[in-house]
Structures are given as C-alpha cells and as structure tokens.
Amino acid sequence: MKNRWLGIAALSALLLSSCQSELQDSAAVQAPKPVTLTWMHHFEEDGARKWLKAGTDKFKQSHPEVSFAIEGISGSIYMSSLRSKVVTDEMPDLYMIDSISETKDFIDSGYALNLKDAPFLSNIEDKFLNGVRTPDGSVWALPIDMNGAGIIYNKDAFAKAGITHIPETWEQFLAVCKRLQKQGIIPIAAGYKDSWTISWDLNPDLIANLLASDPDWMLRIEQGLAGFDDGQGRFAQVLTRFGQRLAYTNPNPFETDWNQALGLLASGQAAMIINGTWTVDGVKSLEPDSRIGLFAFPGTDDPKDAKFAVKSTGGIVVNPKSPHVELATEILELFSTQEVGRVFQQDKKAISVIKGLTPDLDPIYAEFNRLYLEPSRTVDWSHITAGFEDQRLNKAYVNALTEFIVDKDHNVEKCIDALNQSFNTIRRRR
Template identity: 55%
Template sequence: MRLSAIILVNAIMKWVKGMKLHLLAVGAALSLVLTACQTQPLTSVPKKQPKEQTLTWIHHFDEEGARKWLEAGTQLFTQRHPSYTFTLTGVDGGNYMSLLRTRAISNNMPDMYMIDNLESAQDLIRTGYALDLTNQSFLSQIDERFLNGVRTANGHIWALPIDVNGAGVVYNKEAFAKAGILSPPSTWEQFLEACKALQNVGIIPIAAGYKDSWTVVWDIAADLLANQHAENRNWIADIEAGRTSFAEDQIHFKDILQRFGERLSYVNIKPFETDWNQAQLLLAEGKAAMIINGTWTVDGVKSKNPASNLGLFAFPYSNDPHDAKFGLKSTGGIVINPHSPNKEAALQTLALFASKEMGTIFQTNKKALSVIKGLPSDFDPTYVELDETYIQTGRTYDWTSLPTDFVNQDLQKVFVNALTRFILDRTHNAEQCIQELDQGFDRIRKSSK
C-alpha cells in the first residue's frame, strides 16, 4: 500500500511539472505576441494606382471659343476620372476628312473625332469606324429636332450633335452705322446698295480669306443652300451621282455664279493672300463690314475682339424679301471609334458633353446655339437678333439634308479649282465656269468606272 502511494504521488508530481512547463510555454508565446503588437508598427499595403489612359480626339475647330469648350470639357472629365487624360488634335478644315480617311486606311483612327455631316462620313460609318449611339441614355438631353441630322434612314444615330449651325451673313453693326445703313438688306438690290455705301466710306464691304480654300465654297454656300431648299432638291447629291449637270441649271446655278461675280468687286484686295483668321480680324476691327459664311464666324470674330458688335442676316439671293430666310441645321457632331480600347470612357465623355453644364460652357465660349434642352437663347446679343428676327418669326429653313460639299474628294477638288479660276477671271464668266465643271466631273466619273 505504501509503495503504491509513493508511485501515485510521483505520477502526480510529473503531471504537475508537465503542466507548469506547458503553461510557461503558452505564456512565453503570448508574451511574444503582445510584445510584437506593442512594439511593431502595422505595415500598410499601398493600393495599386490605376494605369493612366489617354484618349485621342481629332477635331477641325479653328475658333478659340470652340477649342476652349473642348479643353474645358476634357479637363472636367479628367478631374472626375483622374485615370483618363486627353490629347486634342486640331486639323485644318480643308484637309480634315482626307486625314481621317488616311488614318482609317492605316487603321490608326483616334478614339473620338468630329464630323460636319453624315453624308461626307458615310464611308467611315460603312467601314465600321463610327459607334452606333442609338440607345444611349444621354441622347434624351438633346432637343429631338436636332437628332435628325445625325440619324440615318434606318433610324440609327452615329454622332452626338453639339450646335445649331447657320448659313448666312455676319455683319459689323458699327460699320453699317458708319455707312448710314439703318437695317440689314433683305433683297439683292439692297445688298448691292449696302456694299456701295460701305465702299464709299472706306470700309471693305466683304472680307474674304480665300487662302484657306474651304472658304471659297462657303462664300457661295448660303446662296447655294437657299436655292436647293427653294427647289426642294439635293442638287449636290444629284450632280455627284450624274443625275443632272451644272449646265442643266436645275437650281439656277448660273444665277448663283453671276451674283458671286457681282459681289467679288466688293471683297478685300488680294483675297488669296488673306487667310480665314485675317478675314475675321478685318470684321472684328470694323475694317470690313460682312463675312458670308457660317454662324461659327461669330465665335472666331469675337475671339479676336470680344467687344465686336455683330449681327446676322439671311443672304438675300432675290429681290423678294420673303425669300430671305436663314438656314439652320445640326448635322454633325462627336463620333466614337468602336475599335477604341477606351470606348467606355469615350461614352462617359459624350454623356458629360451632352449635359446642361457643358451646354452652358459651349454657349459662353463658342458663341453658338447649343442643341441641349433647356438652355437660354439670350446668351449673346448676336443670337438674340437671330432669334427675334428669324427663329421666332418662322423665317428659317432646315438644311439638314442639303450638303455644301461633294463626298468624292476628286469631284470636290474640281469644284474648288473651278470656283478659284472663276474668282481670278476678271470677267467672272459663269458659262465658262459651268462648262469647266461639267467637263471635269465627267472626266472624274469616267476614270472611276
């Protein structure tokens, strides 16, 4: 019994000793953990910054206000989405579409680009370089009237329209006042009388910047568009397709040329040595009284002289004042390249540019009517006059479906070259110009068969 008790006591002592060692080990481990927590700083794992992406955007804006609008919008997008930046590239309007087509052939299209109208961009749409925007929610912020210009016959929308463009005459009110002209002319006879009155007081009646060749076409665009509308014909498309000729004179093209020839005696000297910016400066400084072109001219002139007191009136192509209507349309806009790796960011950019916020910035900087709903029309005195005189009185026409340029660039070159020779010809022979145009167009059509 005594031996058994001794054995039991020894076993208990071993167990107690083992437990002490175990507790000491646990305690030591716990102490190490607590010490580590107290003395070692926590290591923070830095968040991985998203890689910066650059969206490329090609445009043809020459006017300072338009460029400011683009810069303001892209900078605002970058502020809200810091991982995205933009490279904005401006290209001369005369070479713009040719550059886009060259880039499309080499598969080097930008993420985003501008177009003036769907007609001239049909090849880019057909070859898959325009994203279909039809179901994008941001289009609900655009005035429905101005979506027709970016919608094809099948109902698809290919661009975000940005502004309402007009074709007519921009004039300097102070120059008119100096010549004693109390109101803008509404007939062709009154227009010529105004030119003479301006010339008599030493003011250039019409500023021309033919050094930039696109302005040659736009000098007759208001007359050309008004007559296409009056005859209800897409004459440019008919000519291009060979369905009619210049000689057939279906929209009185000979009369258009003769009016052009009559007013060429009232343009500045050496117009082919004067570029578009210099022509706008003449109007801004009151040295010239008028520019016959698009409403974007207002932005260009006011960028050079914000104090310019400008007005707008319809080109009076006849002696019936009821024919003097101001052509308005919205046919171009911002296009997204569907092959862009930044397509989603580009769509978010369009959503921003379709907002009232950007519409206000647009009207403030570009001095043009925005297509975005709910914006005021009294943002600039020049457009107040346009609104009151023409828009509110119904004296406008829609030239959405009426192009000013030929899609085929070879035909367009023939057109510009013939008009250039017509200007340089001191007799301004309309019949000779028409003959040259028909022969040149026939030659191009035959060579393309």
C-alpha cells in the same frame, strides 16, 4: 517577462508591416491605369477650344486616370487628315464631323459608333437628332449646336457708312456694298488662302436659293445623274451673284487666310463675311467687344425669300474600334448636359441643341432668335447635301470656283463647262 513583451512587439510589427504591404498591393491592383484619349477636331476659333478644354477638364475630375490628346486640324485639310488616319488605322477615339452625309465612308467602314440606344440622347431636342440619324434609325453623332449659313456683319461698320437697315433683296445688298466701299470700308472680307472658305462663300446663297427646293441636286451630280447646268439654271444664277459681289472683297483674297479675314471684320475694316455662324466665335475671340450681327443672304428681289439656312447635322463621333469605347461614350454623356451646354453657348457663341437651354445667352443670338427663329424665317438644311462624298469631286469643285474668281470676267458659262468636264473625267476614272 521583458523578453516576452519584446517578442510580442516584434510579432505585431511584422503583422502590421505585412498588412500594410497587402493593402498597398491591393491598392496598386485596384488603381486604374492611366489612359490617354485622342480627340480630333477642326475648330480654329478660340471659344470652341475653350469649350472642349472645359468639358474634358470636367471629365478628368471624376476620371483622374484619364488625360486627353486633343488635336486641332485646319478645316482645309481636316477631312483628308481623318481619312489618312483610316488608311493607317490610327483613327482617334473621338472626332468631330460636320455632316453624316459627307462622311458616310466613316460609317460604312465601321469608324462611327451607333448611338441610337444611348440614354443621354434624351438630353437633346429631338428635331436636332434628325440631322445625325439615318433612315434605319441609327444615330451616328452627338449633335452639339444649331449652325447656320448666312451673312455676319459688323454693326459699327454699317453705322459708320450710315446704313440703318440690313439688306433684304439682292438690289439692296449691292447698294449696301457700294455705300460701304465709298466710305473706305471693305464690304466683304474673304480669306481664300484657306480653300474651304471658297465654297462656304457660295453656300448661303446656294442652300437658300437652290438646294432648299432641290435638296438632292448635288447628290445627283455626284452620281452622274445631273450636270451643273441642270436645275432650271439656278446654279448659274448663284454663280452670277457670286461674280457680282467679288468686286467688293478685300484686295488679294488668296493671300488672306481665314483668321486674317476674321480680323478685318472684328476691327471694322470690313463690314461682312459670308460664311457660317461659327464666324461669330472667331470674331469675338479676336475682339470680344465688337458689335456683330447676323442676317440672311438676300438672293432675290423678294424680301420674303431672305431666310436664314439653319441645321444640326454633325457633332461628336465615337470610334467603336477604340480600346476606350466606354470612356469615350461617357464623355458624350457629359457633353450632353446643360452644364457643358452653357459653357458652349458662352464660350463658342453658338446655339446649343441641349434641352432647356435658350438662345438668349448672347445678345447676338437673342436678336437672331427674334428676327429669324421665332418667326420661322429659316430654311432647314439638315437633310440637304451641300458637298460631295468623293473628295476628288470636292477638289475639282473648289478648283473651278477658284478659276472663276481669278477670271476677271467671272464667266459663268465657262465655269459650268469646266465643272461638267472635270466631274465627267473623275467619274470615268472612278
């Protein structure tokens, strides 16, 4: 009897061991394989990077097999870096774009997934999809925020100089600059060491006072159907105002990078930066307690013309050639939720385009909403082209503006002639 029970015990142990082995083998088969998703972006501000990390960390909670290789590239070389990835066939699984009009080559070469049937697009305010939608109804990116082009200012610097009202005309703006300079405050911080800031220093004026009434002006120039002296001379007026305010930037702007310019504004050493609303995130990342405000570029002598340029034309793009398209699309679904949108508004200090989120999560944007959004004192530039698809033209544009800045006379006619000549040369070679 004893031997019989020993035999049964041995058989049971064998069967149990076999079952455990089969379960382990089954688990090994069913366990998802580790996946690394690549994501390229151009965010230099700490808040935007926190938002990306918060969203991807949230995704990993439900997808523990997924890890992320997130690469941040300086805005000055971001697009050229992306295009080099196309050449080497190393495009990331996800990437950010600012405008589908300036990244049409990615769409044409099959590196942007058409999202038009994605159910999560219903989470986005429909008006903000217009900027990422082409005439055929295709949607090429998940928009994340409404950004704008205008002036970001330090309220304490204004108060120190005794300035109680934001300028609403060009004459008032120059008077404010003079007053700030007399008080030992740099009126305008410029970080031209990062070349992308040069064209963006011009954009708030260019968009509101030229492109708003002639949205295809730069497109016609790219196609050779117009020159920089066309458009009723409005580009010359933009350049003239640019030259007039260059006297009020910090010394050695070409030795100052974007982060240093942000530091000047955050500390109150400088009073203003002329750029995009993402500047708020950059300043707040350096000095969370700094009192920052926004106002429209006042490019004329009529206060009614001082409108803030706002749009939503870029966002997150999925690479359809990625081996992980389904996972990447799931990430977009998560980033379209109110939960991640709230993180975006709190950390990036920007206005989310997700339904149900109001722009009053930060005092800066509550004021911006009251002054510009609610009374419709805005210019919608979602369908305005403020750059050139051909990167050789973009480079020539920035080079000519650089020469204009360096030229102590800031000769407008000379700059326009140089632009026309360089663009004609590039077009002939093309």
